[in-house]
Amino acid sequence: MRVVREHRDDLVARIRVLAALVTGLIAVIAVGFWFVQLVRGDEYRQLAEENRLRKLPIKAPRGLIYDRQGRLLVENIPSYNLMLDRSRSADLGKAVRFAAGVLGLPPDELRGILDRYRGIPAFTPVLLAENLTLAQVSRFGVISLEYPEFDVEVQHLRLYRHGAQTAAFLGYLGEVTQDEIESSEGLYKPGDLVGKKGIEQTYDAVLRGVDGERAVVVDSRGELLDEFGRQQAVPGTTLKLTIDLELQQEAARWLEGPEKVGAIVAMDPRNGEILALVSSPGYNSNLFARRLQVNDWKALLEDPYHPLQNRAIQNTYSPGSTFKIIMATAGLTEGVFNEHTRVFCGGAGTFYGRSFRCWKRGGHGSVDARGALKNSCDVYFYTLGQRMGIEKIGRYSRMFGLGELTGIDIKGEKKGLVPSQEWSLKARGFKWYPGETISVSIGQGPVLMTPLQMASMTAMIANGGYRVTPHLVQDADVPAPVHVPLDASALKIVREGMWAVVNEPGGTAYNSARVPGAEMAGKTGTVQVIAQAQRTEAKALPFKYRDHAWFTSFAPLDNPEIVVAVFAEHGGSGSKSAAPIAQAIHAKYFKIDLHPAAR
Amino acid sequence: MQNISKSISILPLAEEKPQRLRFLSSLDLGLAVSALLLAVIGLATVHSASAEMTVDYFPRQAAWVGIGLVLLLAAVSIDYHVLLDLSIVLYALGLISLVAVLFIGVERGGAANWIQIGPWQFQPSEFAKLATALFLARYLASINSRFLDLRQIFTVVLIVGLPIVLVAIEPDMGGAAMYSPLVAGMLLVAGVRMRLLVTAALIAILLGAGVWAVGMKPYQRQRVLTFLYPESDPLGAGYQVRQSKIAVGSGELVGKGYMQGTQSQLRFLPARHTDFILAVLAEEWGFVGVLTVLGLYILYIRSAARIAMRARDRAGILLVAGLLSVTCFHVLYNSAMVVGYLPITGIPLPFLSYGGSFTMVSFIATGIILGVDLRRYVNR
Numbered sequence: 001m002r003v004v005r006e007h008r009d010d011l012v013a014r015i016r017v018l019a020a021l022v023t024g025l026i027a028v029i030a031v032g033f034w035f036v037q038l039v040r041g042d043e044y045r046q047l048a049e050e051n052r053l054r055k056l057p058i059k060a061p062r063g064l065i066y067d068r069q070g071r072l073l074v075e076n077i078p079s080y081n082l083m084l085d086r087s088r089s090a091d092l093g094k095a096v097r098f099a100a101g102v103l104g105l106p107p108d109e110l111r112g113i114l115d116r117y118r119g120i121p122a123f124t125p126v127l128l129a130e131n132l133t134l135a136q137v138s139r140f141g142v143i144s145l146e147y148p149e150f151d152v153e154v155q156h157l158r159l160y161r162h163g164a165q166t167a168a169f170l171g172y173l174g175e176v177t178q179d180e181i182e183s184s185e186g187l188y189k190p191g192d193l194v195g196k197k198g199i200e201q202t203y204d205a206v207l208r209g210v211d212g213e214r215a216v217v218v219d220s221r222g223e224l225l226d227e228f229g230r231q232q233a234v235p236g237t238t239l240k241l242t243i244d245l246e247l248q249q250e251a252a253r254w255l256e257g258p259e260k261v262g263a264i265v266a267m268d269p270r271n272g273e274i275l276a277l278v279s280s281p282g283y284n285s286n287l288f289a290r291r292l293q294v295n296d297w298k299a300l301l302e303d304p305y306h307p308l309q310n311r312a313i314q315n316t317y318s319p320g321s322t323f324k325i326i327m328a329t330a331g332l333t334e335g336v337f338n339e340h341t342r343v344f345c346g347g348a349g350t351f352y353g354r355s356f357r358c359w360k361r362g363g364h365g366s367v368d369a370r371g372a373l374k375n376s377c378d379v380y381f382y383t384l385g386q387r388m389g390i391e392k393i394g395r396y397s398r399m400f401g402l403g404e405l406t407g408i409d410i411k412g413e414k415k416g417l418v419p420s421q422e423w424s425l426k427a428r429g430f431k432w433y434p435g436e437t438i439s440v441s442i443g444q445g446p447v448l449m450t451p452l453q454m455a456s457m458t459a460m461i462a463n464g465g466y467r468v469t470p471h472l473v474q475d476a477d478v479p480a481p482v483h484v485p486l487d488a489s490a491l492k493i494v495r496e497g498m499w500a501v502v503n504e505p506g507g508t509a510y511n512s513a514r515v516p517g518a519e520m521a522g523k524t525g526t527v528q529v530i531a532q533a534q535r536t537e538a539k540a541l542p543f544k545y546r547d548h549a550w551f552t553s554f555a556p557l558d559n560p561e562i563v564v565a566v567f568a569e570h571g572g573s574g575s576k577s578a579a580p581i582a583q584a585i586h587a588k589y590f591k592i593d594l595h596p597a598a599r
Numbered sequence: 600m601q602n603i604s605k606s607i608s609i610l611p612l613a614e615e616k617p618q619r620l621r622f623l624s625s626l627d628l629g630l631a632v633s634a635l636l637l638a639v640i641g642l643a644t645v646h647s648a649s650a651e652m653t654v655d656y657f658p659r660q661a662a663w664v665g666i667g668l669v670l671l672l673a674a675v676s677i678d679y680h681v682l683l684d685l686s687i688v689l690y691a692l693g694l695i696s697l698v699a700v701l702f703i704g705v706e707r708g709g710a711a712n713w714i715q716i717g718p719w720q721f722q723p724s725e726f727a728k729l730a731t732a733l734f735l736a737r738y739l740a741s742i743n744s745r746f747l748d749l750r751q752i753f754t755v756v757l758i759v760g761l762p763i764v765l766v767a768i769e770p771d772m773g774g775a776a777m778y779s780p781l782v783a784g785m786l787l788v789a790g791v792r793m794r795l796l797v798t799a800a801l802i803a804i805l806l807g808a809g810v811w812a813v814g815m816k817p818y819q820r821q822r823v824l825t826f827l828y829p830e831s832d833p834l835g836a837g838y839q840v841r842q843s844k845i846a847v848g849s850g851e852l853v854g855k856g857y858m859q860g861t862q863s864q865l866r867f868l869p870a871r872h873t874d875f876i877l878a879v880l881a882e883e884w885g886f887v888g889v890l891t892v893l894g895l896y897i898l899y900i901r902s903a904a905r906i907a908m909r910a911r912d913r914a915g916i917l918l919v920a921g922l923l924s925v926t927c928f929h930v931l932y933n934s935a936m937v938v939g940y941l942p943i944t945g946i947p948l949p950f951l952s953y954g955g956s957f958t959m960v961s962f963i964a965t966g967i968i969l970g971v972d973l974r975r976y977v978n979r
Contacts, residue, residue: 007745007790011916012908014788018920019904022927023897029931030893032938036848037886044848048882215838229837 056216060209061156063236065170065199067245068273068474073166076156079290080132082140083125084114089149098147102139103129125151130290158200160285162245165252168263168279168310169243169410169472171198172288196288197310198410199239199472209236240474242273250588254581255280259543261569262578263311263451265470266585269459269554269563272468272478274408276585277452279311305569313408316416316448317567320525320574321376322550323443325461325494328369330396331384332490339493342366345379351438356382359526373497374507376524378442385441390432393440394420399484400457401467402449407479408470417448443525455565458552460484461494462560498523499557502579509551513579518590519557522582524574525550546570551578555586562589626675627972629902633895634950634965638664638958640892641876641951647858648872648879649953656872656953663955667962674966678974682967683740683914686733690758693727697765700724704769722956724766724774729960731762732781732921739789740914746790755786773945777925784924785917788907826942839875844939847881847889854885872953874945877937892951896930906972915971922964 036044065074082099089095096114100107110128117126132140132152140150158173160166174196176188187205188194194208195201212233244266251264255278266276281303287296300307309315331337347363348355358364358378364371372380385393397403403418417423419440424432439445449457452470459468465488466481498521501507502514508524527548530541549571554560564582571577587594642664646657682689696714700723705713714723735758742751759782767775811820829837846860854860860882871879881889900923907919926949933948935941947954949961 007743008913008916010745010790011788011913011920014790015904015907015916015920018784018787018924019901022900022931025931026893026897026900026934029934029938029940030890032935032940033847033881033886033889033893036844036938037851037881037889041848041851044845045851047845048849229832 056214058212058214058230058233059156060211060233061235062158062209063203063207064238065207066238066240067243067248068241068275069244070240071245073161073241073243073245074170075159075161077159079130079155079157080134080137081127081153081155082129082132082136083151083153084128085125085149085151086114089147092149095147095149098143099128099150102136103132105129158285158289160289162249163284163286164282165249165278166243166245167198167282167285168312169198169241169274169277170285171200171410172196172283172285173200174288197308197412199241201411202409203239203473206237207239210234241472242268242275242474243277243472244275244589247585247588248276248278251276251278251581251585252280254278254584255568259570261305261311262549262567262571263315264564264566264581264585265312265451265455266562266564266589267455267459267470269462269468269560271481272456272459272470273474274470274472275562275589277312277472279309281305281307283307310410310412311567311569312451313406313410313413314450316414316450317548317550317569318445318447318527319443319449319454320527320548320550321378321443322454322523322525322552322574323440323447324373324376324381325498325523325552326396326400326402326457327381327384327388327393327441328373328494328497329400329461329486329490330392331388332369332493333396333485333487334388334392336387337369337384339369339489342368343372343377343380343383345377347379349379349382351382351386352435354435356438369493370497370500373494373523374500374504376501376508381441382438385437386434390434390437390440391420393437394418397447399486400460401453402447402457406452406456406470408452409472409476409478413452414450416450416453417446419446444528451565451567454550454552454567455563458554458563458565460486461491461498462554462563464488464491495521495557498553502553509575509579512575513551513553513583515555515583515586515590515592515594517592518555518586520553520555520583520586521557521560522551522553522579524579525552526573526575529570543570546572549574549576549578551575551582553579553582553586555590562586625973626969627902627906629898630906630965630969630972633899633902634962637892637895637899637950638667640880640895641948641953643857644876644880644883644951645872645953647860647883648876650858659955660953660958663958664962667959670959671962671966671969674963675970675973677970679915679918679967679971680974682733683737683918686730686737689730690727690734693723693730694761694765696723697727697762700769701765721959722774724762724769724771724777725956725960727762727766728778728781728925729922729963731759731778732785732918732925732964734758735782735785736914736918736921739785739917740912742789744790746792747786749795752786752791752795755782777928777946780924780928781921784927785921788920789917826944829942839870839943840939843875843878843937846875846878847938850882850885850888852885853887854881854883857883859883870945873947874933874943874952875937876952877934877948880951881937893934900927900930903968906968909975910971911975915975919968919971922968926961926964 061076064072064076067073082103084095084099086092092114096110097107100110103110113128114126137152140152144150160170172195173193176190176192176194180194181188181190195204200207210233212231214227214230216227247266251266254260255262255264260280262280264276264278265274267274283300287293332339344366345358345360345364347361348357350356356378359376364375364377364379367375367377367380371377397418403415405413405415419432419436421432424430436445440447456468456470460466463481465484465486467484468481469478471478499519501524502509502520502522504510509522513520513522527550529547530545547570549568550566551574552563552565554563564585566578566581568577568581584594586592642657642660645660646655649656700714703714705715714721735755738754738758747755759778763775763778766778811823815823825832829840831837849855850860860879877889877892880892884891903919903923903926907916907923910916910919929946929949932941932946933952936943936946947957950958
């Protein structure tokens with residue numbers, strides 16, 4: 001009775017029909033398999049054996065890079081690689097001997113390369129040689145019937161037209177790492193070349209474009225028979241930089257050669273456009289465009305001056321006397337001193353029970369703000385520093401961008417160090433000594449900044465207190481300049497003091513930096529590497545014990561257009577080694593001939 | 600709805616022992632053996648398919664099969680009437696997990712349809728489908744008529760519609776579509792008048808045509824066309840279809856031998872350890888291998904159908920019918936897709952394809968079906 005109540009027979013009948021239907025459909029599908037596997041099996045077997053259907057990538061050409069005048073800095077050039085498909089080789093030994101003959105290499109070297117590919121399946125083509133000459137390419141083309149295992153692959157390499165001269169901001173390419181693939185959200189595939197430093201790194205996403213792909217049918221020799229479908233590559237975006245190539249080359253030349261260690265930054269103070277950026281010793285970006293040679297890499301890593309470090313943004317140094325620019329602006333803005341306040345310098349001063357010497361043993365006599373900057377009088381700034389205290393000095397330093405990233409569009413920037421009582425307790429575990437404030441007042445002691453921060457700070461003096469974001473790519477998305485509350489008349493006094501440094505007799509860079517007609521203003525800085533007591537004449541000291549030299553500058557005095565900051569590691573004194581470099585760069589910028597007589 | 604487990608008399612304790620003994624002898628061998636053999640073939644093929652991959656999926660799939668067998672035994676041992684009584688709770692839990700995945704879902708391949716618990720990830724939509732089958736069976740069992748009326752059909756659509764909408768907004772359209780064989784199979788078995796079927800089919804055609812003509816943007820139409828005609832996308836779906844057919848066809852009568860399939864070993868076949876596992880098998884074992892596997896599926900399907908037909912009550916019949924419909928659909932669609940007759944979409948093959956949630960659910964479903972069979976004499 002239950003059966004009737006539940007209409008069981010109906011359900012059973014329906015299931016019977018559905019089960020038969022499904023069984024029938026599976027039988028139809030089985031016929032489908034029979035058709036594909038038995039009727040057309042030979043055809044498909046042949047297709048499978050010859051692996052005729054392949055997907056080939058279409059590499060997107062990487063974006064070109066130009067300087068601000070439209071001069072080409074980076075381009076792509078074709079390069080030919082010899083690939084070997086071992087699964088197609090009838091006699092691998094013979095093939096290797098043949099290739100060695102064409103390439104002019106000992107066969108053992110090629111065998112060594114092949115040994116390294118042992119773990120890779122035989123049907124995966126392997127790279128046997130790079131950068132073939134056109135003559136070699138045609139030799140391998142001619143014998144493709146006899147040796148189907150060889151294939152010449154065209155690859156586009158990056159060519160940095162100015163090699164090491166532009167490496168500090170252009171950077172270089174390298175093979176993508178596993179980490180980069182994972183964090184790229186599908187942008188990178190294994191084997192891709194990606195920017196590892198500089199512009200190539202920061203703007204990788206726009207420079208690289210989008211790779212395309214095509215599905216092709218090839219014959220057993222790998223020759224293309226038919227294209228099955230294609231997705232075009234989207235070329236990378238062309239970048240126009242703010243760099244001025246001529247200025248960059250001028251700057252780079254000054255730091256070429258042995259014992260030329262340092263960095264140069266030239267920038268437009270009105271908008272933060274970087275005109276030149278040099279770090280020395282550097283490296284040639286072209287070394288990385290091909291597979292990097294082990295010896296080249298070792299040399300770069302073992303160089304005691306770390307060429308891979310970008311000294312302009314990654315290394316921090318004591319500012320030395322260039323710090324007096326910040327001190328003077330701070331003191332005048334705060335009203336601790338006014339422009340007429342005079343301090344007597346007798347060659348030394350006593351602070352907190354200790355005697356601090358001025359660099360000039362005989363003293364500067366009575367100096368005001370302008371005079372103190374012009375002569376770089378230590379005692380004036382010791383006195384000012386004692387009156388201000390470390391907290392105020394720190395606050396103004398931060399207003400000038402010290403201890404913070406400038407935001408430049410290349411990676412690796414360091415913040416530097418601005419001391420404070422809190423920092424001392426936290427980082428060093430002891431209280432700030434008031435005596436240290438005296439050292440900091442002349443840019444010694446625990447205050448550190450990068451050459452880029454030096455340029456950025458100088459730009460604020462030049463542009464009337466605006467913090468601009470340094471950048472290398474034109475039309476880059478940079479924040480608007482931020483006005484910092486610095487007293488306009490204080491800035492004017494500092495600018496005049498800096499002008500006197502270069503243009504008035506007795507200024508610390510009067511003999512070494514004046515550019516007739518350019519109205520250039522600047523400030524020297526010399527950072528002691530070893531204590532005063534141990535030193536002798538600069539030239540006699542071994543290189544690594546020599547002082548570091550700074551010179552930071554802007555021009556012209558009214559409405560400045562360019563800031564140049566120069567740092568020469570172990571260069572000696574700021575006025576002797578750093579100032580002439582800045583002088584030459586300003587002269588180049590304003591197209592002024594410094595030595596008309598030499599013509 | 601009446602309480603189903605209370606409607607049958609509970610056996611006296613004395614009969615506990617004979618029932619235990621009957622457990623193994625009355626287990627449906629056709630269903631159990633076909634499922635086991637398919638799982639073993641699947642393990643071997645997954646190992647071969649992943650030989651050239653960075654990960655061998657064999658150990659993981661072996662673990663899933665092991666867990667699946669334990670779950671199968673658990674499902675057999677629970678009276679399906681208890682499961683039906685609990686179905687409202689399970690259904691609610693299923694919906695909650697689908698809502699949870701919207702917030703804490705882990706994305707894989709476009710849709711955030713995975714939940715991560717410790718080291719394990721699972722797809723709630725697979726488990727929710729099982730709960731929906733139970734709930735539908737319970738509802739349809741309570742109806743005592745030859746054919747469903749419109750109100751009842753509407754209730755069924757509502758029950759299955761909730762999880763479908765939740766899966767669809769993940770967005771996992773394919774996963775949402777996988778609920779349709781379940782509801783279609785159960786409705787057909789429960790009884791839908793021919794008149795209504797024809798009307799529904801006509802409405803669907805008209806609606807589809809209307810949406811195509813006015814409701815779709817050109818790029819959406821393009822997407823549908825690409826799905827229907829993969830040749831129009833030679834680098835995506837078209838490429839896969841061709842490679843799959845080359846793999847299958849080149850297997851010919853007896854195949855190239857285990858682990859010898861050049862198509863699969865040369866990494867030409869996409870998703871070869873999951874959706875295209877049958878192509879790997881067809882290449883390495885030929886038409887003989889394909890026939891064996893399809894034969895085992897027929898054995899599985901016919902055994903389950905037989906179990907449904909001799910089940911004790913309407914609820915048992917409908918439950919088995921629903922679970923079986925899902926399996927049938929997967930087998931039919933996947934095998935037809937591999938041989939190039941249907942558009943490519945992510946529908947795995949039960950017991951063969953690699954995949955944790957789906958393997959576990961397939962074993963649980965088999966366990967429930969076996970459990971229905973075991974209890975066919977209980978109330979005699």
